[in-house]
Amino acid sequence: MALKLYGAAMSPCTSRVMTCLHEKEADFELIPIDLFAGEHKQLPFLAKNPFGQIPALEDGDLSLFESRAISAYVAEKYKEAGHDLIRYQSLKEAAEVKVWMEVESQQYHPAISPIIFQFFAAPLQGKVPDQAIIDENLEKLGNVLSVYEEKLSRTKYLAGDFYSLADLFHLSFTYYFMKTPCANLINERPHVKAWWEDISSRPAFQKVASAMTFGEKGN
Numbered sequence: 001m002a003l004k005l006y007g008a009a010m011s012p013c014t015s016r017v018m019t020c021l022h023e024k025e026a027d028f029e030l031i032p033i034d035l036f037a038g039e040h041k042q043l044p045f046l047a048k049n050p051f052g053q054i055p056a057l058e059d060g061d062l063s064l065f066e067s068r069a070i071s072a073y074v075a076e077k078y079k080e081a082g083h084d085l086i087r088y089q090s091l092k093e094a095a096e097v098k099v100w101m102e103v104e105s106q107q108y109h110p111a112i113s114p115i116i117f118q119f120f121a122a123p124l125q126g127k128v129p130d131q132a133i134i135d136e137n138l139e140k141l142g143n144v145l146s147v148y149e150e151k152l153s154r155t156k157y158l159a160g161d162f163y164s165l166a167d168l169f170h171l172s173f174t175y176y177f178m179k180t181p182c183a184n185l186i187n188e189r190p191h192v193k194a195w196w197e198d199i200s201s202r203p204a205f206q207k208v209a210s211a212m213t214f215g216e217k218g219n
């Protein structure tokens with residue numbers, strides 16, 4: 001039975017899960033939730049995620065939220081299909097994947113998400129981007145990217161010489177980041193730039209990126 005993913009194709013958290021579903025060649029239905037109408041802040045969606053945020057996923061009687069947890073579930077459930085994102089046959093490699101999944105969530109995301117908010121969400125609320133917030137977080141993100149530059153000078157991908165869920169977790173927010181005037185923070189770091197170009201060119205993400213139109217005319 002097809003998985004049901006509740007969210008919006010332009011939302012980076014929803015597209016994180018869709019990218020994973022495509023890598024695993026999993027059959028799913030995207031059920032649009034209208035953020036502009038506040039559908040995510042009321043029932044029935046609140047019964048799927050009490051925090052009122054997209055995405056949520058239903059697989060039979062199992063209902064999940066948090067895009068990274070959903071992606072890890074999909075990667076495990078379909079571990080023998082498509083690309084192995086969690087290195088399930090190697091305890092050590094799987095542990096490295098978990099380290100860098102956490103790094104994305106604990107170090108990278110807290111720095112990049114306020115920048116994305118200022119450039120893409122604030123204007124939708126009639127506000128101008130707050131340069132102080134952008135600058136403060138660019139400095140944090142720069143420090144994180146310097147660690148990435150050194151790691152990626154030793155391994156092709158973050159967890160090792162294999163593409164994993166850890167790399168995938170970075171795609172959707174970085175995609176929007178590269179559309180801002182701050183893209184040089186990545187382009188000026190050769191190993192990070194090569195990594196970004198490699199992981200963002202994967203067909204599974206390309207399918208998703210075409211619908212990631214946040215900030216473009218009309219939405």
Ligand SMILES: N[C@@H](CCC(=O)N[C@@H](CSO)C(=O)NCC(=O)O)C(=O)O
Nearest residue numbers: 011012013014052053054055066067068
């Ligand atoms: N940690 C959670 C964050 C979900 C989230 O922020 N969702 C956003 C859209 S994605 O950018 C959202 O629902 N925003 C609307 C709101 O918060 O009101 C996850 O990874 O699933």
